[in-house]
Amino acid sequence: xxxxxxxxxxxxxxxxxxxxxxxxxxxxxxxxxxxxxxxxxxxxxxxxxxxxxxxxxxxxxxxxxxxxxxxxxxxxxxxxxxxxxxxxxxxxxxxxxxxxxxxxxxxxxxxxxxxxxxxxxxxxxxxxxxxxxxxxxxxxxxxxxxxxxxxxxxxxxxxxxxxxxxxxxxxxxxxxxxxxxxxxxxxxxxxxxxxxxxxxxxxxxxxxxxxxxxxxxxxxxxxxxxxxxxxxxxxxxxxxxxxxxxxxxxxxxxxxxxxxxxxxxxxxxxxxxxxxxxxxxxxxxxxxxxxxxxxxxxxxxxxxxxxxxxxxxxxxxxxxxxxxxxxxxxxxxxxxxxxxxxxxxxxxxxxxxxxxxxxxxxxxxxxxxxxxxxxxxxxxxxxxxxxxxxxxxxxxxxxxxxxxxxxxxxxxxxxxxxxxxxxxxxxxxxxxxxxxxxxxxxxxxxxxxxxxxxxxxxxxxxxxxxxxxxxxxxxxxxxxxxx
Amino acid sequence: xxxxxxxxxxxxxxxxxxxxxxxxxxxxxxxxxxxxxxxxxxxxxxxxxxxxxxxxxxxxxxxxxxxxxxxxxxxxxxxxxxxxxxxxxxxxxxxxxxxxxxxxxxxxxxxxxxxxxxxxxxxxxxxxxxxxxxxxxxxxxxxxxxxxxxxxxxxxxxxxxxxxxxxxxxxxxxxxxxxxxxxxx
Numbered sequence: 177x178x179x180x181x182x183x184x185x186x187x188x189x190x191x192x193x194x195x196x197x198x199x200x201x202x203x204x205x206x207x208x209x210x211x212x213x214x215x216x217x218x219x220x221x222x223x224x225x226x227x228x229x230x231x232x233x234x235x236x237x238x239x240x241x242x243x244x245x246x247x248x249x250x251x252x253x254x255x256x257x258x259x260x261x262x263x264x265x266x267x268x269x270x271x272x273x274x275x276x277x278x279x280x281x282x283x284x285x286x287x288x289x290x291x292x293x294x295x296x297x298x299x300x301x302x303x304x305x306x307x308x309x310x311x312x313x314x315x316x317x318x319x320x321x322x323x324x325x326x327x328x329x330x331x332x333x334x335x336x337x338x339x340x341x342x343x344x345x346x347x348x349x350x351x352x353x354x355x356x357x358x359x360x361x362x363x364x365x366x367x368x369x370x371x372x373x374x375x376x377x378x379x380x381x382x383x384x385x386x387x388x389x390x391x392x393x394x395x396x397x398x399x400x401x402x403x404x405x406x407x408x409x410x411x412x413x414x415x416x417x418x419x420x421x422x423x424x425x426x427x428x429x430x431x432x433x434x435x436x437x438x439x440x441x442x443x444x445x446x447x448x449x450x451x452x453x454x455x456x457x458x459x460x461x462x463x464x465x466x467x468x469x470x471x472x473x474x475x476x477x478x479x480x481x482x483x484x485x486x487x488x489x490x491x492x493x494x495x496x497x498x499x500x501x502x503x504x505x506x507x508x509x510x511x512x513x514x515x516x517x518x519x520x521x522x523x524x525x526x527x528x529x530x531x532x533x534x535x536x537x538x539x540x541x542x543x544x545x546x547x548x549x550x551x552x553x554x555x556x557x558x559x560x561x562x563x564x565x566x567x568x569x570x571x572x573x574x575x576x577x578x579x580x581x582x583x584x585x586x587x588x589x590x591x592x593x594x595x596x597x598x599x600x601x602x603x604x605x606x607x608x609x610x611x612x613x614x615x616x617x618x619x620x621x622x623x624x625x626x627x628x629x630x631x632x633x634x635x636x637x638x639x640x641x642x643x644x645x646x647x648x649x650x651x652x653x654x655x656x657x658x659x
Numbered sequence: 660x661x662x663x664x665x666x667x668x669x670x671x672x673x674x675x676x677x678x679x680x681x682x683x684x685x686x687x688x689x690x691x692x693x694x695x696x697x698x699x700x701x702x703x704x705x706x707x708x709x710x711x712x713x714x715x716x717x718x719x720x721x722x723x724x725x726x727x728x729x730x731x732x733x734x735x736x737x738x739x740x741x742x743x744x745x746x747x748x749x750x751x752x753x754x755x756x757x758x759x760x761x762x763x764x765x766x767x768x769x770x771x772x773x774x775x776x777x778x779x780x781x782x783x784x785x786x787x788x789x790x791x792x793x794x795x796x797x798x799x800x801x802x803x804x805x806x807x808x809x810x811x812x813x814x815x816x817x818x819x820x821x822x823x824x825x826x827x828x829x830x831x832x833x834x835x836x837x838x839x840x841x842x843x844x
Contacts, residue, residue: 241739323741327767327822328783334826344824345698351707351821352744355737356698455740457728459761459769462782476766477784481800485826542785542797546771577776591785619787619795624777 202416206392208423213430214278220431221271228264238362240355243318247450262442272468275306286511287390289399293503295383300499305373312365314466319450324463326353335485393511471533477542545589549577555585569636572629599641603648607634707733708820719750724772732820760804760823792835802835
């Protein structure tokens with residue numbers, strides 16, 4: 177009966193034959209590997225994102241006045257709303273991670289080489305769209321981080337020569353971050369980018385089917401445009417197996433593992449935010465981007481000011497240009513990562529750099545510790561047995577917020593150097609000069625300190641050295657007889 | 660002969676059809692592009708900026724810097740709270756004021772005023788400014804954004820309306836402490 181119904185439909189759709197051909201197409205036997213499962217996992221997570229995204233849209237209100245409240249409603253009132261939000265949020269993180277791993281695997285296995293150049297280029301756009309979804313999604317979680325994140329985006333856009341002002345207004349949909357801004361990010365996140373994603377994923381998959389999956393790279397097996405096609409054909413003929421069921425079970429298994437992992441993360445860790453209300457008059461906030469953009473946050477703090485605008489505007493063009501150019505620059509030759517040391521080193525270098533920047537951004541040592549002056553007392557040990565003047569200096573140290581940027585016994589800000597042994601580095605005169613005039617990244621305090629405060633503060637700073645350590649000496653004093 | 664004649668007639672008609680579609684697409688394109696660029700073009704001429712009040716001048720004690728807020732002069736129907744904007748008002752003496760945007764001149768994060776040390780500090784990337792808005796330290800390449808202000812009937816008014824951003828800062832915005840060589844404000 178079912179067979180007859182199926183037959184009825186296929187008489188009209190005529191899809192059974194091409195579908196069977198697609199799922200049973202021969203793949204090289206050695207590609208049925210656990211290394212070849214990330215693409216299908218990305219597709220699975222994409223489907224999860226579509227489903228959970230549509231579910232969220234049933235309740236979410238894309239209005240600057242209502243979005244935050246509707247998210248609170250999802251978290252608190254709608255049954256299991258928190259779980260769907262958590263699935264979507266964790267799905268987003270997994271999506272970016274899997275797409276990156278997939279890309280690294282494809283790169284290291286030389287799968288971007290002839291004839292799969294276009295598959296790679298489409299993949300680069302898929303990566304950009306995935307990151308675009310992550311960023312626009314972060315905006316839809318319309319909280320303080322989203323609001324100030326948009327401000328950062330606008331500030332970056334504004335640095336475009338000539339077109340800066342227009343770019344900002346185009347991005348914000350008006351003069352300020354407001355309702356129009358959220359609406360257009362909603363349209364991007366829900367219509368424009370997903371539409372493009374569907375089209376590009378379709379192209380990507382079509383090419384995988386038409387060109388065949390990349391064979392397991394063997395050191396010494398060189399890709400040549402003239403001979404590759406016949407070699408690949410020969411390989412699938414002599415050592416091939418139908419994709420279904422020979423290879424597909426690993427994809428199925430891994431997809432299920434990933435879905436389960438997302439569900440577990442969602443259940444245990446819950447949804448992301450929203451953090452505080454998107455009210456620009458509440459300025460007691462420390463905006464931070466989501467995990468996958470943290471490295472950029474760190475980079476923006478650490479780049480020298482003169483390099484910042486060029487890096488922001490030209491950097492992405494160079495990176496994307498290189499990614500697109502890769503298969504055309506290295507379309508032939510060795511595929512195996514064992515014979516491509518520069519490829520391996522590039523991946524290691526990029527991974528270490530991104531991880532380092534992310535790590536730095538997690539505790540942002542370049543930001544003053546805003547509450548250290550009132551919330552982080554000076555260690556008792558330092559104050560013990562001090563003169564009245566030195567203790568008065570300690571009060572000045574706290575009152576003038578020195579502690580916000582300078583740590584004592586690892587407590588306090590890390591914007592400036594820790595001052596535990598500053599007396600061993602700077603003489604009294606140097607301390608006075610540094611405090612009053614500032615230098616490097618330190619502001620001048622000449623206008624905020626009266627002479628009595630300066631005297632006390634410097635007296636306090638002069639006691640900051642290890643026991644037994646000699647205080648800094650002005651070497652010129654030794655040769656010049658004291659009057 | 661006949662098929663060829665038909666072919667060429669059909670060929671001409673096809674080309675005319677494409678041309679006709681092109682003309683209609685171009686005509687439709689004008690309002691579509693106009694709609695997309697409306698946010699940009701609307702800001703031309705008089706622009707988004709206008710004078711808004713921050714309250715009585717007596718609300719801002721001499722020698723102090725206080726947070727004030729105003730409703731953006733240009734408000735959309737769905738803007739909600741986002742149209743409320745904060746700014747720092749410094750009353751120097753008498754009729755002399757300085758009104759700074761809260762947005763850091765680096766990348767727009769909200770800077771906080773610390774009266775004890777006389778500094779504005781940014782929580783994002785560690786930018787710091789002196790009490791007159793001039794750059795003290797950190798990544799900003801310039802001083803804070805400063806709104807033009809005037810006093811009318813004992814009220815402080817500023818000219819505002821657009822998000823201050825470093826590259827696109829509206830020409831009306833000043834730059835705190837700019838052109839001053841000494842770092843000591």
